Amino acid sequence: EPEVTQTPSHQVTQMGQEVILRCVPISNHLYFYWYRQILGQKVEFLVSFYNNEISEKSEIFDDQFSVERPDGSNFTLKIRSTKLEDSAMYFCASKSKGGGEKLFFGSGTQLSVL
Amino acid sequence: GENVEQHPSTLSVQEGDSAVIKCTYSDSASNYFPWYKQELGKRPQLIIDIRSNVGEKKDQRIAVTLNKTAKHFSLHITETQPEDSAVYFCAASMASGTYKYIFGTGTRLKVLA
Numbered sequence: 001e002p003e004v005t006q007t008p009s010h011q012v013t014q015m016g017q018e019v020i021l022r023c024v025p026i027s028n029h030l031y032f033y034w035y036r037q038i039l040g041q042k043v044e045f046l047v048s049f050y051n052n053e054i055s056e057k058s059e060i061f062d063d064q065f066s067v068e069r070p071d072g073s074n075f076t077l078k079i080r081s082t083k084l085e086d087s088a089m090y091f092c093a094s095k096s097k098g099g100g101e102k103l104f105f106g107s108g109t110q111l112s113v114l
Numbered sequence: 115g116e117n118v119e120q121h122p123s124t125l126s127v128q129e130g131d132s133a134v135i136k137c138t139y140s141d142s143a144s145n146y147f148p149w150y151k152q153e154l155g156k157r158p159q160l161i162i163d164i165r166s167n168v169g170e171k172k173d174q175r176i177a178v179t180l181n182k183t184a185k186h187f188s189l190h191i192t193e194t195q196p197e198d199s200a201v202y203f204c205a206a207s208m209a210s211g212t213y214k215y216i217f218g219t220g221t222r223l224k225v226l227a
Binding site: 031033035041042043044045048050055056091095101102103105106107108 | 120146148150156157158159160163165205207211212213214215216217218219220
């Protein structure tokens with residue numbers, strides 16, 4: 001079965017630094033998402049992206065966050081100036097246009113902000 | 115706002131017994147309800163889903179029931195096995211717009227051998 005891939009699997013950064021989390025969605029998918037999961041908590045919606053623009057974002061997704069689809073295969077999440085509370089597992093997900101409602105999740109990037 | 119409540123937060127059962135996890139959603143426009151299993155350090159994996167035009171769906175040892183009026187849906191696992199031990203998340207979504215999922219808070223299921 002095709003998979004969403006995410007890199008890196010672990011990222012350690014200093015507070016205030018910029019990080020870019022990378023995702024390669026499944027090739028024929030058109031809807032892209034970022035979710036985060038703080039340790040021991042639920043998976044939270046950050047942002048959805050369709051047709052080269054953000055279609056919806058949550059309150060968590062403030063001006064420190066941005067997403068980009070720089071080419072036909074990658075989907076990135078940038079955190080401009082990381083805070084301690086940004087430490088979490090970040091999941092990318094994608095969905096096809098005609099494939100119903102099923103989201104396919106990547107294996108996640110564990111971000112640790114020190 | 116949109117919210118999904120999930121209970122219990124932890125559940126321990128003896129191998130062979132059944133496990134039931136319950137969720138309640140707030141947005142009456144939700145019409146798609148997936149359940150995900152997440153093993154430690156791994157991605158959430160879809161195990162079963164149900165759409166609002168169906169009241170129950172079964173796949174081998176796993177079943178999901180939906181009560182649209184009460185905005186409740188439940189996951190039932192029968193004949194539990196140690197490999198069923200994981201964290202289970204319910205979610206609610208609308209089959210339109212952004213298709214985003216709102217997840218429940220998770221249930222850590224332990225199946226004791």
